[in-house]
Amino acid sequence: MASLSFGLYLVATPIGNLKDITLRALDVLRQADIVACEDTRTSRTLLNHYAIRPPRLMAYHDFSDERQRQTVIQAIQGGAAVALISDAGTPLIADPGYKLVQACHDQGLPVIPIPGPCAAVAGLIMAGLPTNRFLFVGFITPKDLDWPRETTVVGYVSCHDITKVLSALQQRFGDQAQIALCREITKLHEGTFRGTPQSVSEALSLRAAQDPKIMGGEWVLVAHIAAQVLDPQTLESEIKALVQAHGVKQAVALAQGLWDVPRKTLYAMALKVAKDPSP
Numbered sequence: 154m155a156s157l158s159f160g161l162y163l164v165a166t167p168i169g170n171l172k173d174i175t176l177r178a179l180d181v182l183r184q185a186d187i188v189a190c191e192d193t194r195t196s197r198t199l200l201n202h203y204a205i206r207p208p209r210l211m212a213y214h215d216f217s218d219e220r221q222r223q224t225v226i227q228a229i230q231g232g233a234a235v236a237l238i239s240d241a242g243t244p245l246i247a248d249p250g251y252k253l254v255q256a257c258h259d260q261g262l263p264v265i266p267i268p269g270p271c272a273a274v275a276g277l278i279m280a281g282l283p284t285n286r287f288l289f290v291g292f293i294t295p296k297d298l299d300w301p302r303e304t305t306v307v308g309y310v311s312c313h314d315i316t317k318v319l320s321a322l323q324q325r326f327g328d329q330a331q332i333a334l335c336r337e338i339t340k341l342h343e344g345t346f347r348g349t350p351q352s353v354s355e356a357l358s359l360r361a362a363q364d365p366k367i368m369g370g371e372w373v374l375v376a377h378i379a380a381q382v383l384d385p386q387t388l389e390s391e392i393k394a395l396v397q398a399h400g401v402k403q404a405v406a407l408a409q410g411l412w413d414v415p416r417k418t419l420y421a422m423a424l425k426v427a428k429d430p431s432p
Contacts, residue, residue, distance in 0.1 A: 157184045157234035161225070161257045163250065164236045165243040165269030169339035171202050175269050179203055185236035187228055189213035191249060195240045213237065215249045222256050229262050236267075243271040247291045247309055272338055273307045276373030279345060280305075280333035283377055293374055295321035301410040302329075302378040310334075310372045315357070318374065322350035326378050335373040342367075380413030388412065392419065393426040401427050 162181050167173040182188060182200065188207040190196035191214045200207070213221060225235055239248035257264050273289050282305050290297070293308040295317040300306045310318050315334070322330055327349075334346040334353055346353045361368050383391065391411075395404035401423045408419045 157181065158263070159229055159232045159234055160263030160265050161229060161254065162234060162236045162265045162267055163244045163254070164238045164267040165271065166196075166199055166238050166241060167339065168241045168270045168272045168275065169337065169343075171199060173270050173339055174199075174203075175267070178267050178269055179205075181234075181236050181267055182207070182238075184234065186233040187211060187225070187235045189225060189235055189237045189253075191238070191240045196238060199238075207236075213249065213253065217249065217253075222253050225253060226256055226260055226262070229257065230260070241270075241272070243269065246271055246273060246289070270339070272309070272371075272373050275338045276333070276335040276375050277305065277307050279335060279338070280375035281347060282331060282333060282375055293318055298322060298325050300376070300378060302380045303410065303413070305375060305377045307373065307375050310374045312368050312370055312372070315368065315372060316354070319350045319354040319357070322376065323354070326350070329379040329381070330376055331379075332374060332376040335375070336367070336370065338373065381411055383412060388414065389422055389426065392422045393429070396423050396427050 162185065164178050164181055165175075166178065182203070182205050185207055187209045188196070188200070189211050191212070193210055193212055196210070200210075211224075213225065229235055237244050237250055237253065239250070242248070244250045245254065254264055277284055277287055284305065287305040287307055288301065290300070290306055290308040293310050294314060298321055322332065328351070330350055332348070332350055332353055334357070335344075337343045346356050348356070392404060392408060395407055398404075399407065401420075404423050405416065405419045408414070408423075409416055
């Protein structure tokens with residue numbers, strides 16, 4: 154590989170198995186003037202494994218301030234190649250880095266992605282749920298379940314929230330939700346629990362009773378919510394409420410994500426209720 158030109162390199166690193174790193178990523182890390190990482194202790198494990206000794210290793214994380222960003226910006230302006238890595242996976246995907254990338258663009262500095270592992274994508278493709286359309290929602294909490302139907306949702310769940318999130322999913326969507334809960338992706342004890350929120354919760358409880366350690370770490374949750382089926386009278390009432398709140402066009406768009414009804418039918422109903430003067 155030719156010598157790196159100046160710029161900010163967003164380098165994806167393994168999410169578990171250290172072999173899951175690209176040749177290009179290794180080249181960049183070996184040649185970078187500065188490696189900026191979320192946690193220097195965590196990143197040293199990877200760097201030491203591949204005998205990489207960067208001229209400068211610096212911390213850049215969620216609590217980094219404007220002064221630290223300016224340090225990176227000034228280094229790049231001076232001709233440095235800076236590699237940004239997170240503890241695991243692709244930088245900026247539920248990880249720090251957005252403000253630094255934005256600052257580079259504002260200064261007209263090159264930003265170069267070095268693609269590779271991403272826990273969200275790995276969980277999505279192993280879940281066995283529809284992948285033609287998906288929404289990444291970052292870290293999931295029990296109060297953050299305002300999700301569209303007929304769209305696969307992917308996010309991360311802390312071990313402290315797993316039980317509560319599964320319970321909230323069951324209460325909100327019941328058996329209309331099909332989910333996959335993935336743990337230790339690419340690691341020795343990789344595994345997936347699949348089914349409804351209730352069945353996954355029961356299976357997880359059984360496994361946890363045998364091995365409490367299974368509840369540790371972060372998990373990837375993939376969920377697909379089936380479209381809701383309503384009788385014609387209820388559907389018309391719901392469409393009317395959407396039209397009054399959002400107008401015809403947006404009401405139809407919202408309704409498509411909620412109910413398994415052809416767009417043509419929804420549009421006709423929306424136009425009909427829009428002309429109805431009654432409340």
